Amino acid sequence: MSGLFIFINPLPSGSTVSRSLQISGSVSGAGSGSVRGVWLQFGDGGPIQQVHPGARKVAQLNWSWSGPIPNAIRPGQRFNLIVSSQGSITVPKFPKDPEPDIQNVDGEVVLDLTLEHVVPVLSVTPFQSPQAVPNAQLPLSFRLAGTLTEGQGQAPYGVPKLTYRIGATAEVTLSVSNGTWGVDLSLPPGEYPITVTASDAFASVDTFSQTLKVLAFPTPPPVDRPGRVTPSGMPSTASITSWTRLEPQCSAADVGSSANARLFDPLWLMTRQWQMGEFQGEDSGSPVQARVRATQAAITRCHFGELSVQKAAGMAYDPATAPLETLVERRRMRPTSPTDDRMLTLAAEAGLHFLRMLDADATARKYRPAFLAASLMQMPAALAEGSDAAARLLRSLAGRAPDARRLVTMFRPTGGNSGSYVPDPALKVAAADLPAVQRVVAAWLAWYDSLFAEPAAPADDAWVPDRLEYAVSVGGRFSPAESDGLTLSASEFDGGRLDWSSFDLNQRFSLDTSASPAASAMSRVMIPAPVVPRGAPAARFWEMEDARLAYGLLPAGATDLAHLMLIEYASSYGNDWYVLPLTLPVGSLTRVDSLVVTDTFGVRSLLRPIGDPALPAPRFSMWQQSALRPAGEAARPPRPNTFFLPPVVGRSMEGAALEDVLFMRDEMANIAWGIERRLESAVETSLPPARPPTAPMTDAAAGSAGLPTYRLASSVPPHWIPLLPVQIQLPPVPGTVPVRVSRLKRGAVLQADGSRHVHPAHSEALKSADTLLLYDEEVPREGTHVTRQRRMTRWIDGSTWVWTALRNQVGSGEGSSALRFDTLGIGD
Known part of the structure; x- marks a missing residue:
């Protein structure tokens, strides 16, 4: 112990x-x-x-x-x-x-x-200080009272000791009854510091202190009023009280004299205006009415991809039925065959929805077991590496849930819309029940096709793999004249928001818009609204100006011309602009034919549009479509008097990136790389690419231990896809010298073990083309970052659109793969 x-x-x-x-x-x-x-x-x-x-x-x-x-x-x-x-x-x-x-x-x-935190709790009834008392009522009768508790009066606390003191006098002990206390004081005029202290047996103290000031004032002498009697001789206490009141009154209902804002020295103000040059302006009235006549044409044709021929047919397009941004960015989402392991969750849910549609039909419900047996989800022989979640999902659904991939293959054996469904004889569908089954199958296929926006054919794909961007052209026509046909091309759309600034006027190639409906003329009469910049002086009396922007407080030096011009413009010319609200449909081209403005004097003025041949050359090109400039050609002037309102998406919901590919330069290896950093899994989640374990390096030519070992090349991760520079000769042009350009071709690197194994590309950005030949300028020194993600939006007709889009962004700079050729390792 x-x-x-x-x-x-x-x-x-x-x-x-x-x-x-x-x-x-x-x-x-x-x-x-x-x-x-x-x-x-x-x-x-x-x-x-x-x-x-x-x-x-x-x-x-x-x-x-x-x-x-x-x-x-x-x-x-x-x-x-x-x-x-x-x-x-x-x-x-x-x-x-x-x-x-x-x-x-x-x-x-x-x-x-x-x-435990138990202390005396002292409270004093509030009292007013100072207190004025007439001389006849002195001294002041004052009651000091309050409450005092501690620990609910239980042992060992009990009732604390309570004392009070006025000024420098001795402390007086007070008694507490049921938690309340009080004392009556008689105080003559003066100041009385009052201190109340509560303490318990354990040295816990609570104190209250306040000064009471008593003031005295003389009592007014009594007024001996003579007795008043009524006309009948009865005593009365009636009196008359009078006073004087100041009350503003208007001599007339006219407020003109007040609104004139008369000045004490108008001559000084006129002199100041002369010094500032305000008398040099021309007298003119303010606009009060405007009549606009315009021609409006709708976009009727659309071509996806780069436009390379004259009078291309394109496809019919109605901006009121689908957003253009969705049709341009859409990519393939759904699986194309039963062996395609994309979107396994959708395959199961869509198959279950087909069974629900069968159950809803009284005739077709009897064939539910047959369709279920023919479309059960099967466990594939092998899944992509890293698909643990997909494997668990397949094990739980295999042999239990129907597979929409097999249903689509069953209903469309040749692909596409092949007419009415012809059931397999193994399903044993009776001839009398065939119309009901076909009706359910057609309804399910229509529902399945409407889930996502996808390109139905290669002509519907706007993605240009060699440029890592989208290209689209739209066309419309103002009149049957050849010069009134317009083709606008967005040849460098990286994804995101497809607005009017993304389009340029294509004067080299065009779309065939000869079958477009005739343009419509519009006429509107409106009231011009003044454009007031922020911080401008208020134009009305008694109006508070916005203090968030004060031009007088902007710090501007002698050489700060930008600030000085801003202050001058807002102060002198800020009230010279007017705006006319003109409502236009989306997906339209508008040309203003005439604008007649009526001012306050009744004078009508015809304003010509910018770019009118009768006017001098304009120096204002805001909101005008620039001309597409081919390589090697001089810049062309923009087309004036044409306003394009594209069918852009207002707001959209964007999901996380399902695919992430980084294109970067490797100057040490003298090649470029496409690095697949994230890939979409079978359950629609983003996963890093599978990386096999590193095998030990072997070399048959190696001698005994200690001798140098020759290596043909070092190894790189399998998700690093090389882009090798190659020379491509452009198609010859008559009368010109053949031109050779540099491209980046998807290739392979030497394996460290000497095998001919090629690491395939799995991302859509790298495998969207059979032979990827990237333009050399598409992978600059800062690199290129391409992601793929889901997007959803609502269109003007209330429809919902869901699609998968690629987005091209700036990369993260150069990098190094540590790739080396012909190296010797000592002691390997």
């Missing part, structure tokens, strides 16, 4: 205890011995109390203690309660030793406790 064991009855460490503490326990040890005592210590270095004197020749000693916790421990304070004991034991040197050794032992237990 090396010590005493101290046991305390259940009082867990960290407890909150009352001021009156009760604690008990026991002290024990092994063998024979004695306990000299048990002590309690309240806090480190605090008072120590002996709770048991001890006993001799005991193996176990029970002890207990009750009493108040010392005042040194304050309410709410954490403290250590230390229980210690000392004793001795006999240690025989051998059995039945008549003179065993005596060894001193001790023991200690520390409890972390918190004293």
